[in-house]
Structures are given as structure tokens and as C-alpha cells.
Amino acid sequence: MTRQATTAQVPEKKRNIPDYLIRDEIDGELFYYRGYQDVLNNKKTAEEIMACSGLQAWFITFFMGVYFKKLDQNRYYPLAGEVGNHLSKKNNLGLDFALFETSVLTADKINTHFVDVPPVVSIEIDTQVDTNQLVDMDYVHKKVKKLLNSGVQKVLWIFTLTQRVLIAPQGQDWLNVDWNRDIELLDGYTFNIGKALAEAGINPDA
Secondary structure, eight states: OOOOOOGGGSOGGGGTOOGGGEEEEETTEEEEBTTHHHHHTTSSOHHHHHOOOHHHHHHHHHHHHHHHHHSOTTTEEEEEEEEEEEEETTEEEEEEEEEEETTTSOGGGOSSSOBOSOOSEEEEESOOBOOTTSOHHHHHHHHHHHHHHTTOSEEEEEETTTTEEEEEETTSOOEEEESSSOEEEETTEEEOHHHHHHHTTOOTTO
16 A cells, blocks of 8 residues: 555656657746646647647637737737747746737847747637646746746736636736627737627637
8 A cells, every 4th residue: 555656656757758748847847738648658649739729729810810900010029839938047938829029039039949038918828738736727827927027018818618818917916807808918909809709600619
């Protein structure tokens, strides 16, 4: 009873988990993609656990459209889809959609490495990590705080299951709101997720 050697009990560092299964590193703490243990046990492929749903992909396309329709393209630059963001030593985050100021993310900083400057706005869609001993919202708060402390002006986190959005502006109270309302993105420009889904004929409950 005192020695049950199971795979789950083997410390993660001793299992030689490949780096490509890491979604976020926050203050040295590694957060792996949800389902990474299935990959290690050859039950799923890495592509299966990393791929986003159709709805999540639609959100990324939607925000890209908002950018092109409403924002100053000379001032802001969008990056989407697993954007690697190196904020500081032992702080490397994956971002779903991010808007950078062109004066900060200059052409010479776009290369084969992680982007090493903070975005002005970061948008996350659901949680894609195995939170281990944490509940999902503990992980969300850790990541949001790290982004804000690194200079991000606003973090928006969309939760498709509850149809809500966490709005976390720099230096202000955070809000958790229904997505059927106007939400400011930048410079007074707003978006309304519920309205956009309805106009596209998409039923998120399906």
C-alpha cells in the first residue's frame, strides 16, 4: 500500500516531456496542453490536443476582421494562432490573438523567435492547458496578472461554454460580462460577440 508506482506519480520533469507540449511558462511553472498525458501514452497525437475547435477558430478570424475594419493599421499589428510571447526569463506565453503597437513590434523584431515585446491587447479563447492542482480560473488569473504586469494594457478572455468575457484592463477592476453586449477593444471601437454570431448564423450551443 505504501508503494504503488503509477505513471501519474512519476514527476513530470523525469518523464522527459517534450517542449512542444508546453503551452505556457509562468514564473518557471510549466503549463502543458490539456491532454498531454494522452500524447505521452500514445493515445492521441499532439495535433489532436493542440488544434482549436471550429468556434475557437472563428473567433480568431472575427477579431482579425475587427482589426481590418476598425483599427488603425499603421498603429497596430495583429498576430494570431499560438503566438509565442517571451516576456522575461521563465515567462513564455502562448497567445491566441494579440494586437501590438507597430512602434513597439518593429519589423526587426518579427523573426523565427518568440516575440519579445508585450502586446497592447491580448485575447484568449477558453483554457487549453492541464491545470494540474489548480482550477481553471486560478490559471487564468495567473496568466492575466503576468500579462498585465508585463505591460499589456488589456486582456480579454472569452469563455465559450458560459458565453462570457473576462475584461481585465491595466490598473482597473476586472469585469466578467455576458458576451451579448458591446465590449471595447481599443480606441473606443467595440465588438459584440453575441450579435456577430447571430449575424453569421452560428449557434454556439449546437
